[in-house]
Amino acid sequence: MWAALLGAVAGGLALDLAFPDAGVWPLAFVGVGLSLVSLIGRSAGGAFLVGLAFAASFWFTHVSWTSRYLGVLPWFALAGFESLLSAVGAVGIALAYRWMPRVAPGTTGRVLGLPLLVAGVWTARELWLGTWPYTGFPWGRIGMSQSESPLAALASWLGVTGLTFVMVFAVAAAIEAVRCRRTAHWRGGVPALAALVALVAVPAFPTADAGTWRVGAVQGNGPAAYFDTRAPYAVFEAQRAATFPLVGEDLDVVVWPEGGVDADPTNNVDVAEELDRLAERLDAPLLLNAATRRGDDIFNTSMLWVAGSDNPVAMHDKTRPVPFGEYVPDRWFYRLFAPDLIDLIQREYTPGTIPPFFDVDGVGVGLAICFDVIYDDVIWSGVRDGAQVLVFQTNNADFRDTDENLQQLAFARMRAIETGRAVVNISTVGTSQVIAPDGRELDALDADVAGAMVTDVPLREGRTPAVVIGFAVQLVVGWGSVLALLATGVLVRRRREEPVPSPQGTDTGSS
The missing domain is CATH 3.60.110.10 (Carbon-nitrogen hydrolase)
Structure with missing residues (x-):
């Protein structure tokens, strides 16, 4: 836990540095990676604590400008509230890491299905913070950190929401490729590589x-x-x-x-x-x-x-x-x-x-x-x-x-x-x-x-594809990922409740 907390804090600071004023855009991948690794294997309470450490280190630095005239109270109120909401969303990511390998334990499930679910839940959390409460505050979206990077062109196809999803998927898939390297061989790195190619190679849609x-x-x-x-x-x-x-x-x-x-x-x-x-x-x-x-x-x-x-x-x-x-x-x-x-x-x-x-x-x-x-x-x-x-x-x-x-x-x-x-x-x-x-x-x-x-x-x-299908992308990635997470949890619960079959030929009657 202590290592996870330190990694989460470092991840939040790295993510802030991906945005201006520093604008070191590759650090967005570092921040996301440290956040995800710190959530693997956590209980709900542990995920909330680790997620809070990550979010607080990000938000308190990212919106420190709110204290410019009015002092620390508005700063602490905004950053603290966004951190709490982010921590709740981190529990969903930890549950994805716990449940998905039980539903799809094979190589494909680990290196493809799990990263898809993790990226979807992360993106759904961004959409939640961007709409609630009141009008929301979508100021910390991962995709928005890429304005100076060659990856920004993908936003013309999938919108900022889709860019966030693909970035987080690439990181989550790379993590699983490393975790499964002994069993997946070269196939484990294919999803991460495909995502990176999409991020780098897709040109902006021409208007x-x-x-x-x-x-x-x-x-x-x-x-x-x-x-x-x-x-x-x-x-x-x-x-x-x-x-x-x-x-x-x-x-x-x-x-x-x-x-x-x-x-x-x-x-x-x-x-x-x-x-x-x-x-x-x-x-x-x-x-x-x-x-x-x-x-x-x-x-x-x-x-x-x-x-x-x-x-x-x-x-x-x-x-x-x-x-x-x-x-x-x-x-x-x-x-x-x-x-x-x-x-x-x-x-x-x-x-x-x-x-x-x-x-x-x-x-x-x-x-x-x-x-x-x-x-x-x-x-x-x-x-x-x-x-x-x-x-x-x-x-x-x-x-x-x-x-x-x-x-x-x-x-x-x-x-x-x-x-x-x-x-x-x-x-x-x-x-x-x-x-x-x-x-x-x-x-x-x-x-x-x-x-x-x-x-x-x-x-x-x-119109770019982002303008045409942007709302559909948000609907599928946002609500779709939440529903997929809930469905995964239901499947895990049902498998736990299924009776264990008796060995063939064993007399189960009373002696």
Whole structure:
């Protein structure tokens, strides 16, 4: 047990190093391997303890940026809760290691069936953490660690979920090949080798060229953080000032980040008129973002602003406001534990229902606002509606000088590869980049400075297999693996309860 705990802690730290800022992507395989080896042969209680050690060493380092402004309590709450959920999922992985060899004890069962079940349960755990509680927090998915690796191309076929599954399968199959080396001979390594070939050799799915779109993206570097001291309209003025150098450029659209307008232009006539004048001077539509109010509801809203039109001509409200950041679920309950922190969050955003898609002069644009980039359905929805390019608006000012903005940028890069679409990722303070459909950086702005970039962004048409079958992959791998694990457990229990047959010819009567 002591060795398993040490291995689990080392595995969690290795997995964190696979993500930015370090971004040593091969360490994802090391982290997964150490986690799996530490779970083999464990009881349910032992698996929970070892799984907790792995998850805590990962989560407490991976999201340490949550303590940037509010101290250790939010950090410990988020990392601790995710660690507990991960530990529960680790019990399922340990049960797969215990049950599957009893159901399928042969070589094929050990080197193929067992890794398939282990990888499926691991992936199901990721999906669980990414959807529950509230909207979930899919920030630690294994597949998302591969944005800078040659393995990322597989995500265009199977999605990030499928990439996670194949990576974990490769590691689990390699482990079983080593464990069965005396009986399986060379056949034991075939599944692991096949998975590695698939990871390395499969090219990204090709989407069709649809021309280019000349985009001006503006990073105002205004005082946009929660605790920044600022005058009214200070963020808006910073965005305007950074936009003026684009006047006279031949542009198809100008993109501003999340919260680039710190007033509601749908209810503030002065701000709306300023935006009208700016759009007219630019001679291009403005794609902007602000908090808007409709009745008693407040939304985090992206808007399309066109000179001479009844603006905004289109709107999209953030689909999943961030729990404990943009609203407080069950406020009465959590206020019992941390009233001062909970009371800091005064504004309660309402989840949006308007699809994340704009038609901008005939160009389809898929949208995601800040943390919405981590939710598959938001991204896939825009592409299915006809997006030829993706625009992600974010405000990273609350996490200056941390790994958060680099991790989010990596997720944006994975979305480009997964969907075969270029991404314009624009932040109030950085990191802002234009990313090609294959994940390459096309343009960038330095963090913490005001500036604008003008980029000919490639447009693409056609859906990748990830967008077409992504939900089916999640259904089969997620629920399918849970059902397979339960079925395996039932078979093991039935075999235990079966009576042992008497030897042939033995008199079983009383003497």
